[in-house]
Amino acid sequence: MCDAIYIHIPFCVKKCGYCDFLSFSCEEKNKDDRGEYVEKLIEEIRLYPKLKYDTVYFGGGTPSLLDVDEIEKILKELNIGEDAEITLEVNPQTVDRKKLEQLKKIGINRLSIGIQSFNDEKLKVLGRIHNKEVALNTYNDAREVGFENISIDLIFATPDQTIEELKKDLDIVERLSPEHISIYSLIWEEGTKFMDLLDKGELDPLDNDLEAKMYELIIERLKKIGYLHYEISNFSKKKYEGRHNSKYWKNKKYIGVGLGASGYYEGIRYKNEIEFLDYYKKIDSNEKPLMEVEVVSDKDNLENYYILGLRLLNKGIEIEDNIYMKKIKDLHERGYLKIEDDRYKLTSKGLMFSNDVFVEIME
Ligand SMILES: C[S@@+](CC[C@H](N)C(=O)[O-])C[C@H]1O[C@@H](n2cnc3c(N)ncnc32)[C@H](O)[C@@H]1O
Ligand code: SF4
Incomplete structure (x- = not known):
């Protein structure tokens, strides 16, 4: 819908x-x-x-x-x-x-x-x-x-x-x-x-x-x-x-069409061909013009949810019990994250160093 x-x-x-x-x-x-x-x-x-x-x-x-x-x-x-x-x-x-x-x-x-x-x-x-x-x-x-x-x-x-x-x-x-x-x-x-x-x-x-x-x-x-x-x-x-x-x-699915477009659809993240000839050739043979396809594992999905979710400053991410919580708690203790409405969100300091925060979660 x-x-x-x-x-x-x-x-x-x-x-x-x-x-x-x-x-x-x-x-x-x-x-x-x-x-x-x-x-x-x-x-x-x-x-x-x-x-x-x-x-x-x-x-x-x-x-x-x-x-x-x-x-x-x-x-x-x-x-x-x-x-x-x-x-x-x-x-x-x-x-x-x-x-x-x-x-x-x-x-x-x-x-x-x-x-x-x-x-x-x-x-x-x-x-x-x-x-x-x-x-x-x-x-x-x-x-x-x-x-x-x-x-x-x-x-x-x-x-x-x-x-x-x-x-x-x-x-x-x-x-x-x-x-x-x-x-x-x-x-x-x-x-x-x-x-x-x-x-x-x-x-x-x-x-x-x-x-x-x-x-x-x-x-x-x-x-x-x-x-x-x-x-x-x-x-x-x-x-x-x-x-x-x-x-x-919000880590929702979306279709991406066109040269080099990416999408997230049916549990798969994909990227289309980046050369016109390759893109046209696949379409001419009735094939989706995919260049890279990655099945998103549960772990990747959670990681994407955290990294993307923290970008939404007023929404943040849920406090859950999983493999990422140790890192998240540590970032909280060091002042990069705060707890508000029972969710973790970036602080002003976290905002200034958001890339470092995301890298730390992914490592
Ligand atoms: C995909 S671009 C397309 C927008 C449109 N083509 C234009 O430039 O008018 C979307 C936006 O990304 C930003 N952008 C592109 N390259 C950037 C860069 N190297 N550093 C920072 N912002 C960039 C620009 O603000 C741009 O409007
Ligand atoms: S070259 Fe990049 S930034 Fe410039 S108009 Fe094209 S897409 Fe926009």
């Missing part, structure tokens, strides 16, 4: 310097390629039983690069529940007011806009194709055509960013008042242009203490203006938590 589907669209206008998501720039993939991809995607959807979805998430890459009728064609393949959350990731500069209007008409009811920063200089360093003005226009157009559930993505701790610059971004967030904000600290990923520039000494990561200070500032400021800090990097107004992503963190 409450199933989820993630649909991966691996195309972008231009690759951003920091990004290692599976996506190809339009110079590499033209419009005909995109049309063919949509056809194969639809065939892949047909390889799964017709489930009823109450969350649909178009992610990427840049799903907003597709034509509206291509997105509509995909939606028509799905059995979607009445109050479903249907999210589309939007890159400003790939949509105008008319396209936003059409997206609303075909049933998209939540937008996740990849703004990243409202500072033109920073946007340039990040390699984004939009500037502040375009970001603001996209947001305002989306509102004016009637989107009532808008999320924005931001990145902080970008090279040379100052507290003052971050504060200016947060001032604009306050003014825009989106229903949902995902804010990530910049991750320096292997194989990206940023890593290359780091190796050459042309870009530097921000100091760790400054990054921690920025994260604290973000939490304090967004809470003050009424946002619920419900996941490590996610904030929302009341009742606007991302329903789709929350299912991941």
Whole structure:
């Protein structure tokens, strides 16, 4: 009844310097390629039983690069529940007011806009194709055509960013008042242009203490203006938590379709083929395009439940008697976890060192 589907669209206008998501720039993939991809995607959807979805998430890459009728064609393949959350990731500069209007008409009811920063200089360093003005226009157009559930993505701790610059971004967030904000600290990923520039000494990561200070500032400021800090990097107004992503963190099953997409279905975690040719070949022979398949053991399932569950800051995890409790009690004694409503949750200290907490649980 409450199933989820993630649909991966691996195309972008231009690759951003920091990004290692599976996506190809339009110079590499033209419009005909995109049309063919949509056809194969639809065939892949047909390889799964017709489930009823109450969350649909178009992610990427840049799903907003597709034509509206291509997105509509995909939606028509799905059995979607009445109050479903249907999210589309939007890159400003790939949509105008008319396209936003059409997206609303075909049933998209939540937008996740990849703004990243409202500072033109920073946007340039990040390699984004939009500037502040375009970001603001996209947001305002989306509102004016009637989107009532808008999320924005931001990145902080970008090279040379100052507290003052971050504060200016947060001032604009306050003014825009989106229903949902995902804010990530910049991750320096292997194989990206940023890593290359780091190796050459042309870009530097921000100091760790400054990054921690920025994260604290973000939490304090967004809470003050009424946002619920419900996941490590996610904030929302009341009742606007991302329903789709929350299912991941609740360790629920979901189908993932598209190049390189992952899914968790019938006790199996899988990842699709990451090369177009391999992906197409399997679909052409009526086979799910799986590249990696892992049967989730009871132990793995529990581990996933703990690590994902702790990310949900107000939910946390149950106190149980099992092999992980010794580590959990130890983290509690050292101040990384607290007990609230009979559940373990991350403390502020745990939040600052969440990756270390998760590694400790997994070891
Ligand atoms: C899958 S991306 C797709 C969104 C969309 N393509 C865009 O960029 O506008 C989702 C989000 O992940 C974040 N992200 C991607 N790479 C990152 C990195 N290396 N460090 C921190 N955040 C990153 C960005 O905020 C981005 O909007
Ligand atoms: S951050 Fe978004 S727009 Fe930039 S390359 Fe990655 S997926 Fe594409």
